Amino acid sequence: MNGRFAAVLPAALLAAALLVAGGAGAQSPDAVRIGVLADMSSLYADLGGPGSTVAVQMAVDDFGGSVLGKKIEVVSADHQNKPDVASSIARQWFDEKGVQMITDLTTSSVALAVQEVARADNKVILVNGAASSDLTGKACAPTSVHWTYDTVSLANGTGAAVVKAGGDSWFFITADYAFGHALERDTTAVVEANGGKVLGAVNVPLNTADFSSFLLQAQQSKAKIIGLANAGGDAINSIKQAAEFGIVAGGQKLAGLLVFVSDVHSLGLQTAQGLQLTEAFYWDQDDKTRAWSKRFFDKTHKEPTMVQAGNYSATMHYLEAVKAAGSLDSAAVIKELKSKPIDDFIIRNGHIHDDGSLVHDMYLYEVKKPTESTAEWDLYKLIATIPGDQAFKRPRGNECPAVKG
């Protein structure tokens, strides 16, 4: 009986893993296809996920639905945060489904894997969800652009602000994969460059429910700042449980190094108040962001995150570049993208560097107190605007062969 069960369990798990939603739907033979490859169902689904597909479709509709006389189609799939699943979908999209560009790409391990597929196939990827600065560092690729934000800009935003406010000793709770390690490394560089020091770190497996053990270790380190080098559901659980274990009441402070508006909304202001965080976009910046976000909200009943907004911006600029270049050729499109400033209501004062990083203004926000908020999604107040060259400056230089001097 038990042996039977043991035999069945792996089969069931395999069945679960095979439930890959790769459905591309009906396809017309001659169309320009854009792929949204995202975490559609797990801990990052709310910050990108189905909302990213909506944003990309909005860009396609706003562009007019066709380019170079061809219809534009949006396809999407769930990469389940697994690099192998993501690579095989990307390969299939590029080789068999005629996908010209892949966007979203939340989860750094996934984006790094897909970037290699794109490099081999000479196809364009515009990364919005993943954070690791290695995408434009040692792994940089000629047909990739890292669009919305990266770990360097998060470190220069939240990390620097916290050190300058007196938080000069750090302990990291780090998501144990490419993203967490990159964020810890880049933040450490900024902390040390500003005169702070790092006392320790603990690597936590992705998608962990209970952080109490790691929070206790952080508590015992006596560091002034507990840096959360994680995201999505992991960041939410760490922040919530830190409150429970009296971390802040005990005199230590949390630095959420990557916190999205969806996370803050989920936590509620009571728990999240006072957190400082770095964003490329907030729905309530000005009339243009509000107008676009309202259209997004009408479709999804949520305000957009910077990842979802970034997907809109990236798709729009991609289609404009295709139109201007008069070609779908990857090199021509990337050349066109790099030739002009990137400046819209989502990405401001931007330009694409040779390493593929889109350098643009970032914003340091603080989560409002419950008394300061006037509406369900009224969550942030602006602390500072960080100019692009400051936000994306790497304290230790860049290893990308294209720019390494």
Added chain:
Amino acid sequence: MFSWLHIAMPPAPALFAQLLVGLINGSFYALLSLGLAIIFGLLNIINFAHGAQYMMGAFCAWFLLDWWGIGYWPALVIAPFAVGAVGIAIERLLLRRLAGLDHLYGLLLTFGLALVIEGLFRQRYGSSGLPYTIPAELIGGKNLGFMFLPVYRGWVVVFSLTVCLATWFVIERTRLGALLRAATENATLVQAFGIDVPRLVTLTYGAGVALAALAGVLAAPIYQVSPLMGANIIIVVFAVVVIGGMGSILGAIVSGFALGLIEGLTKVFYPEASNTIIFVIMALVLLVKPAGLFGRAA
């Protein structure tokens, strides 16, 4: 790989704290694996929907509070009954039709149900989860000297241990439990004594599901109330049940708490492996004792 070797042995108080935290997680494992063990032991159903039912318990608590302003304490009673009733409907309408068939059918049916239920909740509520606050009576914490123990976590340990022991007592030491166990061995004979075995089976499934929902309500204030919370924990809990011995009530309770402790220690000495250690132990146990630590060979 052995980077932890560089870490000095943490001081004893720190170790106590980690053991206590492990015990807290262990109480969730114990409650959930207990429900699974009851359902498997008495009904021979591998209930893959258990994680979804745990999640539904947490959501039920959230609905009660958000829609009707009904707080934590009533939810602790109402949610298990409500979700248990859903379980009873599932047993009556679906699982019953699989009686006598291979385990695989029950597993596939409940697995499919779990995917459908979790998909529906995710569609409606997203993946980030909804906040549920700790009840006012249990807010705050006590400084134990070696750690700051949130009152709520202490409550979770005491309460789940009580529920586990009470359940064990009912099944192993009362007439009702004796009937249940007899019905598992020989349903026809028990029926011949005038016992309504089908109803007994239905109610037992309902009770197993209610235990999952109870764990869900307990978890709601600690974790976000999230459609994913069940999917994340169910595989671990299955490993716990296999280690304890499929269908063994005591095995489920003991291995639930014990594996919580072991996982807690792993989080200190080699945190990278903290979500794999239980499966390593499962593999080792299956190699040495294929029926599990407390299981009887079939």
